[in-house]
Amino acid sequence: MLQARLKSGKYIIPALYPKSELLQLRAGEESFYCPVCDEKVILRVGEKVVAHFAHTANVNCPSRGGGEGAYHEQGKLQLYEWLLRQGLSVELEAYMPEINQRPDILLHHGERRIVLEYQCSRISNEEIIERTNGYKEIGVPVIWILGEILLKRKGKQALRIDSFTRTLIHQFTSAYPLSLFYYCPFTCDLIKFQDFTFTNKNRALGKLTVKRLETMTFPELLAKEFLPDYHFITIWKREKKYFRLRRWGKLFGEERKWHHWLYRKGLHFEKLPSFVHLPVSGAYRMKLPGWIWQSWILFEVIAPRPIGSIITTKACNYLVQHYLFPCEYFPLIKSPAQPVREYLTLLCSAGLLRRTNTDTFEKLTDIDLPERLELAIIEDGDFITELFQNK
Template sequence: MLVAQTSLGLRISLVSRWQKCELQRLRQEQLFICPVCQGPVQLRLGPIRKWHFAHKKERACQVDIEPESADHIRGKVLLFQWLAAQGLRIYLEPYLKRLNQRPDLLVKHEEQFYAIEYQASSLSEEQLRKRTFGYLNAGITPIWILAGKRLKRQGRSTFSFSRFEWLTARNYQHSDSPFLTYFSPLDKAFVILSQLTPYSITKATGHLRVHSLPSLTFQQVLQGPAIPPQRSSTVNPSWLSIKKHWRYQHPRNHLRIPYSIKQMFLNQHISPNLYPPEAGWPTDFHYLIETPTYLWQSWILFEFLQHQPIGKPFHFRLLSNAFKPMLTNQQLKQRVFPQVNGHYSAALLAYLDWLIKIELLSHVDQQVYVKNKEITIPLTLPHALKKDEQLMSTWHAYN
């Protein structure tokens, strides 16, 4: 922590310009107290880490906070200085008594308060949701900024994330598309990861942009990337290889597939590797469903559309009602973001739009569809791969 009180009630902020000798003298003359729990804290003036206050080991603070690393302290200081240079009203480590929470920074911008949480360590999903909804219920917008060291790049445009990191995503100001914000104290730069297109629970393709600290304003960080993403524009070249990966994955990976989904493929007398080529596409809002697209889209094809007679109209409500129990029973899983708009039904509607583009369905009225032909069930891997390639050209035209 960077803020404490003296035994005389003087507030000490280590972001202010202190000489080491001044702090050493103050340490000899005064006791330092945590502004939250009123317990004693130590002033540490070591040569390696940023100067900071710390609770004594035998005493924990009443606020649920994790130990601060050197990276966390340095990042918090740089973010404070960056905001101060823009003339914004900032509070360093304020204690919000009603919420029993203490964000790293609290910023007032255009009559709205924002809680800046710079996160170098991991939080449980429960902790993150509790803090996020606590702020939102109090009319404060939380901005989660991940430490740059947390960014895990798997390839040129592929990345891996923990569930906790996914939950920090926010919407563009004028779009439903999510993005993640990172900050590297070492490089003094923001990293914005947008156009997120997940293909597993923890992996996604995306578009990465690096911005030096002085080049961005707080308003720009709030809005997200300056140019709204073009739908799936960064994933087209690589998505065919992702579909191939699903087709070639070892049978032991199928052990992770929920029982009812494995049973679905058994009923079709095929392995999951031979999922229909019409499935496994990153249609709009697909990120709202955590289960990989080749599985939940196969379920729609096999468990719903296969039972619809050709030429007979059906309403979207029938699909939605059939899909909901799969989520309730955790056979398929949602990805619920605290700060990203969207209901899983949007992902279902977008997938039906894709099936219209490839002429499997036709749209006859508002949320009313009709099946035009039967689903493709590949008999061999070469046949499946060929069909994937054919549909990829349609996907390019669709996007």
């Protein structure tokens, strides 16, 4: 822990003091106490770690556990000092007895409280959900900032988002872009990844912003940033072309099953219609890449039915229900998306369907397949431009 209580009741954060002063303090008769359990703690001062306090081995305190080392302690302290320099009322490692949790940073904004959690190691999704819901129970919003060591870049504007990171996607309101936050205590860079869409199961394209911490304010951390339409169109044209020309190699799992399904349907991925593999913002809820679940919907539900038929969200959801992450998996998203409904809405913009109600659609035309790969690539480019020029 980064702070403790003195006999006088005053709190001390040793990382804010010179080393010589800390050594003198430790050599004296002063005692230090845990703010949570009131047991004595030990002041540790070293060359390679941030000065901090530690419990003795036989103490059972609710605040123990979850330590993530010097990287975590240094980053947490820097974020705390950053907020202090802005004149904000902020507490470090404040214990919240009503839910038995001790957030890294507690920010007071008028009568409101906001929690900042700086997470630098992988923990279970269940723990993230439990801790986030604990704050929700007492009406305290939480912002999770990941250590930059957990950031996995897959291109200039792309990140790998695995099942752990997926649970930490933020969306404060329906108008707020999907967001992830990262911080590196070595470079002092604050990284935001916003307005992203998944291109496959674990890779997402979006607006990646890197700024020095001292150049930002707390409101700027939460400011909305969007990928410009022209950039979005360019990268998705490239993504569609890559999909057409992809060399699959040895296939496993769901990809192998999907290729067998294509074979049985008399289809080939190179000549699928442009309706397949479209960017859907709610795809973060899918355990499958878009080309699989979207082609299922097209060729199992829509294509076999005559023009004028009614297509329902329920019928399409039935196909993919076992491949959807439950809404509870996303505690930081106020209203988790409905990716199937989003996809059907896109098909309305593309002229294939017409919405007749919230979850019912009328089929307007049949689905044509491109005759040659070269034509398919050209059609994809025109299709993406027309569909998303006013994203």
